[in-house]
Amino acid sequence: MGLFDSIRKIFAAPEPGADPAPAAAPPANRKPAFDYDDQRVPTGARDKIRTILSSLAEVEGMMDREQVQAVSRTEIELMRDEHLPKLVKSYIDIPSAHRAEIFRKTGKSASFILEESLGTMQARIDEIARNLAQHDLDAFSSNAAFISRRYSDNDPFR
Template sequence: MGLFDSLRKMFAAPEPEAGTAPAPPAPPAPPHGVDYDDDRVPAPARKKIEAILAALEEVGAMMDREQVQAVSRTEIELMRDEHLPKLVKSYIDIPPAHRAEIFRKTGKSASFILEESLDTMKGRIDEIARNLAQHDLDAFSSNAAFISRRYSDGDPFR
């Protein structure tokens, strides 16, 4: 047995006993330790977070189909992996007794500001989705126009 085989055996995970199924992998930890279903997050904000996550997934799928600039892809990844979790975590971390201080400083409640920020994010995601969809709309219009010209009763060579 060679050196590498010895090292591989030494550092390998123990083999499961015969007849037992391997343990399922642990679910991935939420980004930044944030639970979007945390009871401290207001119900309307949770609905908006759910809509944002669904929209991010949809835009991600659209980006996979298209040649997308790295800037747009990076922006979506940052929203999903950094900005949204940090926003929600920062809201959760405010002690409830001190949330009134935000109202005194801004004239808006912390939950209102959270929802306003979520609306802003959703608006930007929708804008990116519209821009991606525009390419599909243009391609469809072009193809429909070609079919109309090609297969109409008129002269196909015009």
């Protein structure tokens, strides 16, 4: 297919009777890649996963209120859509009979490493949230200082 054929195809009207492409579901309706409550995931890890998902939603809300660098937004989306599901799925995919091999190689159980990795992910999310909150704290402090100066009894211009 030549260049002009490709361009023509991009701008061509849909064929009569053809169904238009379905609209993408909004992000709020996105369902997880798989069930994080899978019984093969240790209870402690499931609790951490719920906390991570909640924290990610909170950070996304904070990002929606402010102008945030695309890099930070992309990092949060990758955590939610790729890194977290891949980590948990890779744990689930280890046959239970072979989990002892991980302990022999690392001195840590697979479930310990999973929870440790989830803790590392949560720490990064917390750091991003702190950075976003700092902007809010700075704005509040600035506004409070303005009000104090503007409406103080010591204001010489009142």
